[in-house]
Amino acid sequence: MMVLLQSLISGILIGGVYALIGIGMTIIFGVMRVINFAHGDILMVGMYLTYTLFSSLGIDPFVSIVITIPLMFLFGAFLQKVFINRMLGAHPQNQILLTIGLGLIMSNTMMLIFTSDYKIISTSYSSESFNVAGISISSPLAISFLITAAITLLLYWFLLKTNTGQAIRATAQDREAAQLMGINVRWMSILAFGIGSALAGTAGALISPTYYIFPQIGGIFTLKAFIITVLGGMGSIIGATLGGIIIGVAESVSAVYISSGWKDVVVFVLFLLVLLFKPAGLMGKSRM
Amino acid sequence: MATILEIKHVSKFFGGLAANSDVSFSLEEGMIMGMIGPNGAGKTTLFNCITGYYPPSRGEVIFKAQKISGLEPDRICRLGMVRTWQKVRPLAKLSVIDNVMVGALCRTNSLKTARELAMEQLKVVRMENKPDFPAGGLPIGEQKKLEVARALATQPQLLLLDEVMGGLNPAESDEIIQLILEIKKGGGITQMVIEHDMKAIMRISDRIVVINSGEKLAEGTPQEIVNNPEVVRAYLGDFHA
Amino acid sequence: MKSTLALIRTTAGTSPVATALGLAVLAGLFLFPSFVKSPYTLHIMILFFLSTIQGEAWNIIGGYTGQYSIGHVAYFGAGAYTTMILMQYKQIPPWYGMLAGIGVALVVSLIIGSICFRLQGPYFVLASIAVAEIMRLSAINLKDITNGAEGILITEIPVFKIGNTVVTDFLSKVPFYYVGLVITLVTILVTWMVQNSKLGYYFQAIREDQDAAHSLGISLPLYKNIALALSAVFTSLSGSFYAIYIGYIDPSTVLNLDISVQIVLVCIIGGIGTIWGPVIGAMVLVPLSEALRSDLIAGMIFKTGLTSEGSAIGTFLKENLAHAHALIYGILVVVVILFMPDGVLGWVKKLTVQKGRG
Numbered sequence: 001m002m003v004l005l006q007s008l009i010s011g012i013l014i015g016g017v018y019a020l021i022g023i024g025m026t027i028i029f030g031v032m033r034v035i036n037f038a039h040g041d042i043l044m045v046g047m048y049l050t051y052t053l054f055s056s057l058g059i060d061p062f063v064s065i066v067i068t069i070p071l072m073f074l075f076g077a078f079l080q081k082v083f084i085n086r087m088l089g090a091h092p093q094n095q096i097l098l099t100i101g102l103g104l105i106m107s108n109t110m111m112l113i114f115t116s117d118y119k120i121i122s123t124s125y126s127s128e129s130f131n132v133a134g135i136s137i138s139s140p141l142a143i144s145f146l147i148t149a150a151i152t153l154l155l156y157w158f159l160l161k162t163n164t165g166q167a168i169r170a171t172a173q174d175r176e177a178a179q180l181m182g183i184n185v186r187w188m189s190i191l192a193f194g195i196g197s198a199l200a201g202t203a204g205a206l207i208s209p210t211y212y213i214f215p216q217i218g219g220i221f222t223l224k225a226f227i228i229t230v231l232g233g234m235g236s237i238i239g240a241t242l243g244g245i246i247i248g249v250a251e252s253v254s255a256v257y258i259s260s261g262w263k264d265v266v267v268f269v270l271f272l273l274v275l276l277f278k279p280a281g282l283m284g285k286s287r288m
Numbered sequence: 289m290a291t292i293l294e295i296k297h298v299s300k301f302f303g304g305l306a307a308n309s310d311v312s313f314s315l316e317e318g319m320i321m322g323m324i325g326p327n328g329a330g331k332t333t334l335f336n337c338i339t340g341y342y343p344p345s346r347g348e349v350i351f352k353a354q355k356i357s358g359l360e361p362d363r364i365c366r367l368g369m370v371r372t373w374q375k376v377r378p379l380a381k382l383s384v385i386d387n388v389m390v391g392a393l394c395r396t397n398s399l400k401t402a403r404e405l406a407m408e409q410l411k412v413v414r415m416e417n418k419p420d421f422p423a424g425g426l427p428i429g430e431q432k433k434l435e436v437a438r439a440l441a442t443q444p445q446l447l448l449l450d451e452v453m454g455g456l457n458p459a460e461s462d463e464i465i466q467l468i469l470e471i472k473k474g475g476g477i478t479q480m481v482i483e484h485d486m487k488a489i490m491r492i493s494d495r496i497v498v499i500n501s502g503e504k505l506a507e508g509t510p511q512e513i514v515n516n517p518e519v520v521r522a523y524l525g526d527f528h529a
Numbered sequence: 530m531k532s533t534l535a536l537i538r539t540t541a542g543t544s545p546v547a548t549a550l551g552l553a554v555l556a557g558l559f560l561f562p563s564f565v566k567s568p569y570t571l572h573i574m575i576l577f578f579l580s581t582i583q584g585e586a587w588n589i590i591g592g593y594t595g596q597y598s599i600g601h602v603a604y605f606g607a608g609a610y611t612t613m614i615l616m617q618y619k620q621i622p623p624w625y626g627m628l629a630g631i632g633v634a635l636v637v638s639l640i641i642g643s644i645c646f647r648l649q650g651p652y653f654v655l656a657s658i659a660v661a662e663i664m665r666l667s668a669i670n671l672k673d674i675t676n677g678a679e680g681i682l683i684t685e686i687p688v689f690k691i692g693n694t695v696v697t698d699f700l701s702k703v704p705f706y707y708v709g710l711v712i713t714l715v716t717i718l719v720t721w722m723v724q725n726s727k728l729g730y731y732f733q734a735i736r737e738d739q740d741a742a743h744s745l746g747i748s749l750p751l752y753k754n755i756a757l758a759l760s761a762v763f764t765s766l767s768g769s770f771y772a773i774y775i776g777y778i779d780p781s782t783v784l785n786l787d788i789s790v791q792i793v794l795v796c797i798i799g800g801i802g803t804i805w806g807p808v809i810g811a812m813v814l815v816p817l818s819e820a821l822r823s824d825l826i827a828g829m830i831f832k833t834g835l836t837s838e839g840s841a842i843g844t845f846l847k848e849n850l851a852h853a854h855a856l857i858y859g860i861l862v863v864v865v866i867l868f869m870p871d872g873v874l875g876w877v878k879k880l881t882v883q884k885g886r887g
């Protein structure tokens with residue numbers, strides 16, 4: 001029972017970061033109908049940014065997000081403006097290939113700069129943990145979860161209460177209608193890709209104290225970001241939040257009860273089962 | 289005359305909204321049934337329910353004495369009912385003849401036979417002079433005719449035309465009207481036509497069904513429809529204003 | 530041979546010059562090993578065959594049917610692992626292993642197809658990657674069967690006999706050259722047969738407009754599944770062939786997602802949905818990646834005098850260009866998609882049309 005509780009809690013903690021990744025992807029998909037296959041690679045860029053700030057300037061990874069967030073936003077906006085924007089009306093499959101190509105360029109550029117060696121960020125608290133009622137909780141995971149929760153709340157507030165946020169949601173709901181209403185859809189797309197990338201980059205920063213950093217790490221996160229997006233019903237932000245938590249829990253429970261080598265397999269099988277039985281996502285109504 | 293298509297109390301809901309509610313009517317073999325109604329009245333939704341793109345939420349569709357509601361569009365096509373699209377859907381990168389051959393291959397496995405069948409249909413729509421032209425590059429009028437030829441190539445007994453004259457100039461519309469009448473004269477093919485052009489629909493239809501807000505408002509001969517005060521109030525009056 | 534002739538005649542047009550040229554190329558390919566003895570050149574040719582087979586195979590589902598699979602490494606890996614496991618642990622010769630590999634790849638394709646082809650949207654792309662990843666992780670974890678991350682190494686291939694006559698002992702690269710050539714020709718032939726049949730028309734109709742295809746009597750799940758199964762068969766064959774040729778496989782070489790991207794790249798560079806597109810793609814990509822790997826390009830840059838071998842940039846180039854092929858792939862994908870989405874073939878066609886007009 002204790003073990004189960006333990007793995008549930010660490011699952012929820014890591015799930016918070018997954019939620020951030022998933023929300024980023026869902027916003028991009030919602031506004032532009034583009035599936036961003038470079039999402040995990042953008043996260044990887046965020047990790048290396050954090051690593052550089054830490055190793056050369058000694059900035060703590062959790063503090064460095066104040067630099068990472070704006071930089072990753074600009075990076076995403078740049079990608080959208082220069083590359084993705086040209087392909088908005090194109091065949092969705094060519095959009096997918098374009099983002100795959102961009103991801104390859106990112107991961108291999110990082111490999112040329114940093115080599116493919118594993119990097120680690122070891123802070124004083126990297127392996128620290130504290131006890132709550134007999135359950136041990138990793139400090140970096142707990143901190144990252146709190147930051148995630150704060151960012152997610154801020155994002156909800158932005159999307160629900162501000163004019164720009166509402167314009168983004170309107171564009172996500174119906175691009176053409178939004179255009180007719182006088183919303184600058186191009187600008188919304190740049191914003192969406194910027195926000196999506198900032199969220200992925202932040203997620204990268206937040207997990208960097210607990211993960212190995214290497215150029216090819218992005219692929220697995222891209223795949224998980226999709227799974228979260230599909231699980232939550234493509235385009236739903238609340239769905240993506242829940243999807244992230246579900247994936248986190250599924251992973252950590254299966255790591256304990258099956259083995260850590262199989263935890264990703266469990267997630268992928270879960271995904272296939274969702275496609276088989278509830279393709280509109282757990283939040284959406286099943287439609288065939 | 290035997291009944292070829294029977295629509296029995298068909299309703300279609302999207303979320304809580306009814307796009308069609310309790311629509312019933314039937315088609316006799318060989319006739320042309322016109323369907324009119326304002327934009328958003330649910331005509332295309334009804335077409336989609338009949339041809340298998342959505343299963344109706346309630347009610348059933350009977351084609352040649354067989355219940356077809358719930359079947360997939362490809363099954364329904366092979367049973368002998370085919371539709372065209374309001375917004376044309378050419379197989380853009382394929383040539384004109386290849387487009388029609390895809391339709392013909394519904395009845396044969398041989399490319400040679402399919403090519404012959406396709407050529408016949410191209411003659412029907414008078415496009416036999418440019419079989420190798422890429423379909424995506426055709427002007428809209430010819431894309432509409434190509435849709436009809438492709439549908440005819442599946443050798444249907446029932447042809448559903450969704451605003452086949454939409455976006456055409458008067459000369460092109462006239463050509464389509466002639467085409468529809470020729471198909472009727474050829475026999476063997478019943479037609480149901482959604483149309484906005486009132487003059488055209490009055491001219492070609494044997495009977496007309498009026499759809500308004502997802503419901504059947506009226507049904508009758510063109511003369512009866514013109515003289516139906518409810519139709520005049522709901523639709524025609526509006527139209528002439 | 531008769532059908533190969535027909536293939537050449539039809540695809541190259543009926544002009545006698547083209548037919549003669551096709552026959553000459555074919556004869557040249559068959560006589561090639563008699564004249565060229567360099568094992569390295571033969572190796573490059575074998576890689577070219579492998580790439581062509583994969584490109585043609587992907588083309589059936591991706592190019593003709595329009596269903597992009599970014600998880601084709603699953604079938605490649607299925608062929609490679611099935612053949613190697615059977616040979617290593619059950620002493621089953623690879624030519625039977627290839628058939629078994631095809632069987633496994635078919636099962637995988639049917640699983641993916643039956644899950645995804647009821648749905649429209651991006652699900653197929655995602656699920657094909659997920660299945661490929663499941664297979665890679667399984668290959669790492671199922672150590673008893675696959676030898677895990679260490680992989681499987683074979684030291685000798687059984688002698689291939691028909692009756693009591695020894696056909697080949699697989700000691701040089703020549704037998705591999707011929708096996709590769711034959712599989713390549715068969716793959717091209719099958720693609721040609723598909724293109725010139727009801728299947729080809731239906732596949733392309735699905736690619737152009739699914740709803741229209743559906744309304745014309747085409748069962749979408751059925752024909753997409755057929756296309757995927759056909760594609761899986763040849764991709765699996767290329768996997769088996771690769772495994773026997775190289776003699777070593779592990780999860781990171783035969784189940785790596787990069788291979789999926791590489792397969793797609795062969796197709797889009799050449800021109801998707803055409804018979805010769807993958808051939809041209811392989812002709813571009815194989816020499817390019819070999820040149821990068823063997824420092825040929827760094828050497829050429831030094832020769833042009835842009836930078837010298839001793840300089841900082843020179844050392845950097847020399848050290849890194851060999852690892853940069855994935856970066857180049859990435860750049861190629863982006864450039865091709867943005868500027869020549871119809872590939873080299875489409876680009877050439879456009880040029881000739883413009884020339885004809887001008």
